[in-house]
Amino acid sequence: MKLTQLFILIALLGLALSAGAALAQGSDSGTLTVYTALEDDQIQAYLAPFNAKYPNITVNIVRDSTGVITARLLAEKDNPQADLIWGLAATSLLILDQEGMLEPYAPAGLEEIDPRFRDSREVPTWVGIDAYETAFCVNTIEIERLGLPMPESWGDLIKPEYEGYIVMPNPNSSGTGFLSVAAVLQMAGADGSIQTLIGENAAEVQELPSGEAVNELPGWSYLDALDKNIAVYTHSGSKPCRMAGAGEYPIGISFGYRAIRQARSGEPIVGVWPAEGSGWDLEANALMKKAEINPAAYTFLDWAISEEAMTLYAANFPITGLDTGLPVPEGYPENAVDLLIKNDLYWAAANREVILAEWLKRYDAKSEPR
Amino acid sequence: MTTISTTPPSWLAAKRKAARALNTEVWLMRGLILLSGAFLVTFVLLPLYELIRRSMENRQGEFVGLENYLQYFSTPALAQSFANSLYISAMSTLITVTLAFVFAYALTRTCMPFKNVLRTLALLPIFAPSLLHGIAFIYLFGNQGIFTNGVFNFLLRLIGGYDIRAVPPLPFEIQFNINLYKEPTGIILAEVFYLFPHVLLILMVALSLADARLYEAATALRASRWRTFLTVTLPGARYGIISACFVAFTLVITDFGIPKVIGDGVSVLATDIYKQVIGQQNFFMGSTVSVLLLTPTIIGFAIDRFAQRRQVAMLSARAVPYQPKPNPTLDRLMLAFCILVVLAILLVIGTALIASVVNVWPYRLELSGRHYDFSKVAGGGLDAYWNSLRMAGLTAVFGTIIVFVSAYMIEKGRGLGKTRAALYFLSTLPVALPGLVLGLAYIFFFNRPANPLYFLYGTMPILVLSTIVHFYTVSFFTATTALKQMDREFEAVSASLAVPFYRTFWRVTVPVSLPAILEIGIYYFVNALTTVSAVIFLYSANLKLASIMIVNMDDAGDTAPAAAMSMLLFFTGIGVRLLYELVTRGLKQRTQVWRQR
Numbered sequence: 001m002k003l004t005q006l007f008i009l010i011a012l013l014g015l016a017l018s019a020g021a022a023l024a025q026g027s028d029s030g031t032l033t034v035y036t037a038l039e040d041d042q043i044q045a046y047l048a049p050f051n052a053k054y055p056n057i058t059v060n061i062v063r064d065s066t067g068v069i070t071a072r073l074l075a076e077k078d079n080p081q082a083d084l085i086w087g088l089a090a091t092s093l094l095i096l097d098q099e100g101m102l103e104p105y106a107p108a109g110l111e112e113i114d115p116r117f118r119d120s121r122e123v124p125t126w127v128g129i130d131a132y133e134t135a136f137c138v139n140t141i142e143i144e145r146l147g148l149p150m151p152e153s154w155g156d157l158i159k160p161e162y163e164g165y166i167v168m169p170n171p172n173s174s175g176t177g178f179l180s181v182a183a184v185l186q187m188a189g190a191d192g193s194i195q196t197l198i199g200e201n202a203a204e205v206q207e208l209p210s211g212e213a214v215n216e217l218p219g220w221s222y223l224d225a226l227d228k229n230i231a232v233y234t235h236s237g238s239k240p241c242r243m244a245g246a247g248e249y250p251i252g253i254s255f256g257y258r259a260i261r262q263a264r265s266g267e268p269i270v271g272v273w274p275a276e277g278s279g280w281d282l283e284a285n286a287l288m289k290k291a292e293i294n295p296a297a298y299t300f301l302d303w304a305i306s307e308e309a310m311t312l313y314a315a316n317f318p319i320t321g322l323d324t325g326l327p328v329p330e331g332y333p334e335n336a337v338d339l340l341i342k343n344d345l346y347w348a349a350a351n352r353e354v355i356l357a358e359w360l361k362r363y364d365a366k367s368e369p370r
Numbered sequence: 371m372t373t374i375s376t377t378p379p380s381w382l383a384a385k386r387k388a389a390r391a392l393n394t395e396v397w398l399m400r401g402l403i404l405l406s407g408a409f410l411v412t413f414v415l416l417p418l419y420e421l422i423r424r425s426m427e428n429r430q431g432e433f434v435g436l437e438n439y440l441q442y443f444s445t446p447a448l449a450q451s452f453a454n455s456l457y458i459s460a461m462s463t464l465i466t467v468t469l470a471f472v473f474a475y476a477l478t479r480t481c482m483p484f485k486n487v488l489r490t491l492a493l494l495p496i497f498a499p500s501l502l503h504g505i506a507f508i509y510l511f512g513n514q515g516i517f518t519n520g521v522f523n524f525l526l527r528l529i530g531g532y533d534i535r536a537v538p539p540l541p542f543e544i545q546f547n548i549n550l551y552k553e554p555t556g557i558i559l560a561e562v563f564y565l566f567p568h569v570l571l572i573l574m575v576a577l578s579l580a581d582a583r584l585y586e587a588a589t590a591l592r593a594s595r596w597r598t599f600l601t602v603t604l605p606g607a608r609y610g611i612i613s614a615c616f617v618a619f620t621l622v623i624t625d626f627g628i629p630k631v632i633g634d635g636v637s638v639l640a641t642d643i644y645k646q647v648i649g650q651q652n653f654f655m656g657s658t659v660s661v662l663l664l665t666p667t668i669i670g671f672a673i674d675r676f677a678q679r680r681q682v683a684m685l686s687a688r689a690v691p692y693q694p695k696p697n698p699t700l701d702r703l704m705l706a707f708c709i710l711v712v713l714a715i716l717l718v719i720g721t722a723l724i725a726s727v728v729n730v731w732p733y734r735l736e737l738s739g740r741h742y743d744f745s746k747v748a749g750g751g752l753d754a755y756w757n758s759l760r761m762a763g764l765t766a767v768f769g770t771i772i773v774f775v776s777a778y779m780i781e782k783g784r785g786l787g788k789t790r791a792a793l794y795f796l797s798t799l800p801v802a803l804p805g806l807v808l809g810l811a812y813i814f815f816f817n818r819p820a821n822p823l824y825f826l827y828g829t830m831p832i833l834v835l836s837t838i839v840h841f842y843t844v845s846f847f848t849a850t851t852a853l854k855q856m857d858r859e860f861e862a863v864s865a866s867l868a869v870p871f872y873r874t875f876w877r878v879t880v881p882v883s884l885p886a887i888l889e890i891g892i893y894y895f896v897n898a899l900t901t902v903s904a905v906i907f908l909y910s911a912n913l914k915l916a917s918i919m920i921v922n923m924d925d926a927g928d929t930a931p932a933a934a935m936s937m938l939l940f941f942t943g944i945g946v947r948l949l950y951e952l953v954t955r956g957l958k959q960r961t962q963v964w965r966q967r
Contacts, residue, residue, distance in 0.1 A: 034911075060910075060912050062911045065648075065925055067648035071651050071653075071810075071907075074651050074653070075653065075810055075814060076817050078817065079818055079819055079824075081828060081910070141534065145535060170645070172650060173641075173649035232551045232634045235630050235634055235641065235645070235649075238925060241927070242929070246514060247534075247732055247733070248513045249513065262927055265730070265928075266730045267733070356650065360448075361447070
């Protein structure tokens with residue numbers, strides 16, 4: 001009897017303590033500075049329910065492209081202005097984490113998140129909200145005019161008939177470009193061809209080397225072949241899709257959301273998800289390490305992975321950190337989740353400099369006037 | 371004798387009083403020179419130092435000396451961009467300065483009709499955000515461009531509503547391909563268009579003041595027109611021409627807007643910085659390339675100083691202002707030339723206007739005003755627009771005051787000779803700093819709690835100050851060119867009459883230089899309205915700017931709405947300019963009567 005009472009007491013005490021902790025951590029009021037790389041129109045739609053729920057929290061958004069936001073966060077390292085980061089590429093967050101700029105925090109509901117989509121440590125420094133993946137933007141009018149077949153796979157892109165018709169982002173300027181290059185390096189088999197890494201017949205993923213050995217990967221011979229077909233390497237990740245949409249070049253290697261969005265606005269674009277599988281990255285959230293952490297930041301980060309928020313993300317992205325069970329947005333393939341390869345984000349981040357230097361050595365000659 | 375010695379005569383007392391006044395005056399002048407110095411040191415030199423320091427560090431923040439520089443030059447692809455940059459900058463400078471000189475000559479030294487209209491139209495490109503130039507060049511010369519596919523083909527589709535696939539073959543066509551993305555030609559053309567108004571402004575000031583007596587002498591000596599041009603006109607404008615070349619070259623070599631939009635296939639130094647800073651967050655290599663960009667400025671500075679030593683004041687105190695005389699053949703020839711240039715400018719701006727009203731370029735060319743509906747634009751489209759206006763207004767007022775006063779102190783000040791020479795050099799530096807680099811240097815320098823000016827970070831004043839510095843050099847040259855053409859005798863006479871310098875400044879210098887001062891003001895206003903590169907790192911969450919929204923819209927694929935917002939800024943700039951002309955017309959007339967004979 002006494003023991004039971006003691007247990008109840010302890011349980012109550014524990015409850016009170018955790019409630020107290022929760023109260024101490026979150027806050028329903030305040031002014032938050034949020035840095036994000038989410039698209040402007042998404043932010044508007046996502047924030048409306050948050051503002052309705054927490055009318056006393058003013059959310060000030062600084063939005064820019066992934067590269068600019070990452071550069072700005074790093075430059076402000078000595079005196080961070082942001083309270084938290086919402087929807088920035090996980091590869092960028094890995095860099096910030098290396099610099100010791102992120103504060104580990106386990107938002108409420110973390111256990112529901114797909115383990116592939118979060119930092120693997122128990123108290124993670126970043127948690128993903130959605131995934132974006134490599135896709136080809138193909139201009140239907142232009143390939144018809146040029147009499148080109150619709151490309152279906154990575155393998156198709158190196159066929160000679162596409163010579164001079166493909167644009168792709170320069171991995172030295174664009175995170176999306178790096179994502180595709182890193183994926184190709186992970187996917188190529190011993191003979192340099194791209195192996196199918198998804199579906200029932202998926203090949204074994206090879207052992208990935210580190211350091212200079214990365215330059216010996218068979219994927220480089222695929223990239224050599226692809227380079228012959230590339231017209232120009234662009235400075236931004238969305239530009240190949242924009243160029244395809246405006247008919248400047250018929251095929252752009254970009255990412256899925258772009259293809260969908262441009263098709264929606266009336267451009268003759270279809271998205272093609274390569275048959276062998278797509279490389280991917282996450283848009284993820286993180287708390288900034290600061291002397292004084294804004295309590296409203298916890299509230300926001302909790303909300304940002306809640307089912308309500310995930311439902312909002314699911315209107316634009318087929319793959320979200322929490323399986324919402326909603327149908328995929330129009331234009332995406334039904335089996336979107338199955339199209340992602342097994343992607344080692346940590347490997348890519350750790351070997352980024354070596355890969356970029358090798359890429360520069362091999363292909364930046366395209367940047368010379370002929 | 372004794373009486374005289376005990377009671378000094380009144381003239382001696384007056385002289386002593388004057389000497390005391392002179393003393394205060396000297397101190398006031400020194401104070402102002404030092405104040406200009408403090409401004410330039412805080413907002414140019416210290417952030418620059420921060421940059422140089424970082425170019426000698428590695429990712430771990432350890433000092434590595436020149437290692438980054440060696441690494442840069444040992445990468446062949448990167449050394450290639452150095453060569454590309456030099457070639458593109460030299461070509462653009464040569465073409466622009468030649469065109470703008472003839473244009474400025476026509477405006478200032480001939481009796482060509484429609485001068486005002488032509489001048490206004492020639493300055494139009496300055497009102498357009500650089501992204502608009504990029505979009506227009508893609509629509510004109512890209513793979514689906516109007517010239518690439520044929521002008522008549524385009525007109526048929528625009529007016530006849532043809533599908534891109536169903537345009538009937540035409541018997542005649544204007545069609546050529548400049549291979550926009552792979553050849554430097556496209557970048558050079560776009561840079562010429564971007565530079566033209568900047569260079570024209572400097573050259574117009576350089577040519578607008580001339581001493582008629584020299585021309586009378588030339589006529590009396592029966593010198594031919596050509597000889598007069600070579601021996602009187604050119605030497606008189608030499609300083610302006612050298613400044614124009616210097617500014618043009620540095621503006622091109624540091625511009626990353628145009629190469630980023632249309633030069634994906636041609637690497638240059640400015641986009642290398644972009645790759646390092648934005649693509650790889652490698653500030654150290656980015657700083658290294660930025661420091662390399664300073665080299666041409668330092669060489670240019672040396673040439674500039676050399677030219678200046680030999681500059682004679684064009685407008686001596688006894689000068690008689692030159693009034694052009696009619697010459698039907700020359701006037702007609704010049705008119706034809708100016709009309710051609712203006713038509714080319716209107717073509718580019720007209721294309722941008724089309725870009726903002728077609729439905730889906732290049733496939734559905736039906737016109738639509740839907741892109742001008744900014745209510746759906748995220749981030750409060752109109753708020754950003756008002757912020758931009760406020761920022762531009764503040765920049766114009768404070769920028770003009772700071773630039774003109776410090777240019778005056780450097781040019782006409784007495785004493786502290788070495789300091790003034792150093793300040794002159796500091797004033798030429800900002801043009802060599804790409805905006806992107808300036809923005810970064812400002813974060814490094816100001817976003818530190820240890821900095822006493824830390825409170826500026828993330829506020830309107832830092833946006834204004836960074837913009838003042840970013841466009842400082844051209845404004846400074848405009849002011850200096852105007853000041854140089856005024857004989858130092860004005861100051862000498864004032865000094866001997868014991869008139870304090872500030873009275874001469876206010877009563878003579880400011881009224882005489884008013885056209886230049888007004889140009890500086892408007893130059894600051896329109897550039898602040900459209901600038902992106904420096905402020906993209908400095909704007910804060912509740913201070914968004916319209917020019918940045920334009921870049922974001924374009925990045926999100928909304929090219930037409932981006933073009934529409936750009937046109938809104940463009941028309942705002944023109945509106946303000948017209949208003950300004952109207953308000954200042956009376957002022958100009960009153961202060962410039964002396965130019966008439």
